[in-house]
Amino acid sequence: MNFVALFHALDTSQSTNSKRDALIAFIRESDPLESALAVEALTDRTRGKRLKPNALKQTAYLAFGEDRWLFEECYGAVGDLSETLAILFADQERSPEITQPVLADWIHRQEELGRLELGELANELLSLLKAFSKDEAFLFLKLSSGGFRVGVNKGLVHDAVAQAVAMDRAIVEERLMGDFIADGDWLHRLRSPVTQDELDARPLPFLLANPLIKSDLSSLDPSTVLVEYKWDGIRAQLIKTRETIRLWSRGDHDITEQFPDIVDAAARLPPQLILDGEILAGRPDHLQSFSDLQTRLNRKRITHNLLKTHPVFFRAYDVLRRDSEDIREKPLIYRKEVLATLAVTQSPFSLPNTPEQIEAMRESAREASAEGVMIKRRESPYVSGRKVGHWWKWKLDPMTADCVLIYAQAGHGRRASLHSDYTLACWTSDGDLVPVAKAYSGLTDAELKAMDRWIRKHTVQKFGPVRQVEPRQVFEIGFEGIARSTRHKSGLALRFPRILRWRQDVGANDADRLAHFETLMRDSHAV
Template identity: 40%
Template sequence: MKRFTALYATIDQTTKTNTKVAALAAYFGAAPEADCLWTIALFSGRRPRRAITTTKLRVWAAERAGIPLWLFEEAYPIVGDLAETIALVLPPPARQQDRSLKNWIGYLRSLDGADEETRKAAILDAWDQMDASERLVFNKLLTGGFRVGISRKLMTRALAQATGHDEAELAHRLMGDWTPDSTTYTALIEAPDPEAAQSRPYPFCLAYGLEEGPETLGPPENWLAEWKWDGIRGQLIARKTATGTAHFVWSRGEELMTDRFPEFAKAADFLPPGTVLDGEIVAWDGTAPLPFNDLQKRIGRKTVPKALLKSAPVILLAYDLLEENGEDLRSLPFAVRRARMDALVGALPRDAPVRPSPLIDIDSWNALARIRCAARENRAEGLMLKSSASPYHAGRKKGDWWKWKLDPLTIDAVMIYAQQGSGRRANLFTDFTFAVWNGNDLVPFTKAYSGLTDAEFRKITAWVRKNTQERFGPVRRVTPEHVFEIAFEGIAPSPRHKSGVALRFPRMKRWRHDKPLQEANSLDDLHDMLRQYG
């Protein structure tokens, strides 16, 4: 645990990629295999389930620290992180421990079925064996809030340095539905395991955002264009297993979603084994994608009711072929992969839940720019531009794939509530609720917490502290005075919100010092946008 804590501190305290990779590589070269396995799991989002509520932890920490609970609650929003607040208020440890990371995780998991008194005694005893830095990491595991600033690509690079294995092979090995309970470090990293590989997706190829015009990319004949669909990026896999041909559906976030989309159960009937398609999962009305809000109703569900299957059926709009007849095609040029995909998918029966995502002719960059303007009418976010010669690489590689998104929708709104942030912005007000006019009333319709500079956050924080009208726990109601331009990617009806709408990816585009309160937009303006783009 001490070695893992030191690793966490090194990664958390630097923004330098090489420093992070070097620290990880050194750790993987020295730590026990069981701890290495859990480190890979934790850094890739496979966290143990939270066994104790944060409410209980706050009470126990205040008791052990000998301070009233109200004082702990006052300190918490200032520190901005519960795990760190607990680590800071606790008294020095009575003794030291040298347990492994695996041992401590087993310790936490053993509390799942215990009664409250047993859990409390176990947690207090654990705190009493750790210094502040170890407590911080332990508390993050305990609260289910363990996150660290390392991407899977960097972790894979560090593993490659530590083991001498090929980075692409390691990236493939780490994909899939594994946990530390279902495998070992040797099986995951070292040993050949062809059966387990049957269900694994390929690491996804990602695109950079195009900041300038596409004319900077060179001649248009070197590029292929398609819509950037507003759905869930996924891979549909059909492979032979010991029991026959099976299918698997994976999201870009490496989540196995096979059961959530039963429409693809027919994959074994229409796709030959040894096929992997990359594309966008969208809700489909029979001829075109439905709004993302229709698909969102299915996200997070383990089972889908019949009514939802009927109202929001899904298909895969395929745009790449990664494997055919068991052959890995990723090194081939995109134009070749795309032609082979069109031939395969184009020959499927009409009732197959897979369609080729149509390519868009590029007569000129100016003509393509005009086509891009119609993206929202096509339920798309913009265009994708892919080099005809590009291989399917793992992660992002600047220059091959670009996403040319539409400018966001915007609306001017009034800030009416404010809440402090967390982490390095724990002493600033960064989370705001915004409203629009409905007659003479301000109706809240969204929250946003990003988009301003640190200087602007400091300025608005000073204003909030002087203009608070009422407090509701950590939330402050402020004098309606400031107008902000809110940018967002989409709008959908929402009966759960008083305004009747919900925004997708709202953020603050700018602080409208030039606009008086009365000139903020209205609820009617929002509903007009809903009719046009919802």
């Protein structure tokens, strides 16, 4: 059994149990290197794109010559670049190889292709695709260019690995966190006895919160919980051993090099320590926006000027290990007491007596530059995953605005035939429409189909796959935050914009003005 066979089993099953069983069988029966590379891909641990999407398009353009428009039409109908190329160029009559390992050979070929000049790369890739079956071509392209998805999450893969090697899932998760070495010895290392030094240097599985709505408050005893703000940053674990300081994101990525200022500040902390908290932009007494924080991510070099203009800090709200002692099983209130002894910026919390006090703290969240509150059982241990009855997150209601549709583009996947990607605008003081957001979700299937028909009938002009439409349709959008932006024509950047409803009851002239967003930004202290 190889990765192609595993993909087919996962892709054709709607049952979580069936997918888990397929993963278990694959890990037990396949070549160890094949299973290692598969786990790396399925848990999104691959580093970068070995082939850029532009190289894939150039391959198609080379094959179609002057008729490249025909490829664009095919791409628009299918909606996925890798799938389009697999349909067009792979050997449709060929049966895929489903027993012998393929991933190591594919990766080697992808790396070789990545070293070629664009023209030569396109020729070589085209020849290679013609020798593949459709499934092989699709997987080869998806794994090389990013965006590989097959309906399994990291937790399901970890669960399958644990069952395949007959080990406790918590231990498996701890060992799979951090740098994953995909080689033929991975299962042997996974089964080996764990050392204390190994544990000290690796992040621990995160405890996650369940969403809460106001009606849930009645089931909570306020005297059993503590409340703190939900900060709008990057969840991370700060680890300090006797030899190193590391920062790990919740996505299991080592982000230490992106935040040297946090590493420097952690130098005064005692060793053999793991803190759970949030990386935030700005300073403890003056937070900056999440978009400012994004400026620090994925940088090859963090300059002194960037450290000055976009400072960050770590705000801790839990301690998981202290002086080499794992205290995750201790009650949260005890861990808070331990945290209070450390010289680190901490998240303030309150001990409420009534539901009204919880509501009041939530209402004050925006003024504190937070996005809601976290409600946590005082006696809760720190366990892996999203456990019921431990932590809850109660976010602020989204900011809203009524905006006018000005551009539309076809979606991807099952929405490839529908214009479902919208560019929305608001009015300036001069009476012009300026784009403020792009939204891809929020409408029902019936509404999408109705809008698609309207868009096709009311297109003003086309710019490739993008249609400019008559500015008549209004949508209410919701978003989590707003900040200044020099990259956007409106001067604003909205966080997580999505459509809340189709406003068929109002006209375009009733849509919001840019001043509305300025007011929201001022009220949210984002100016």
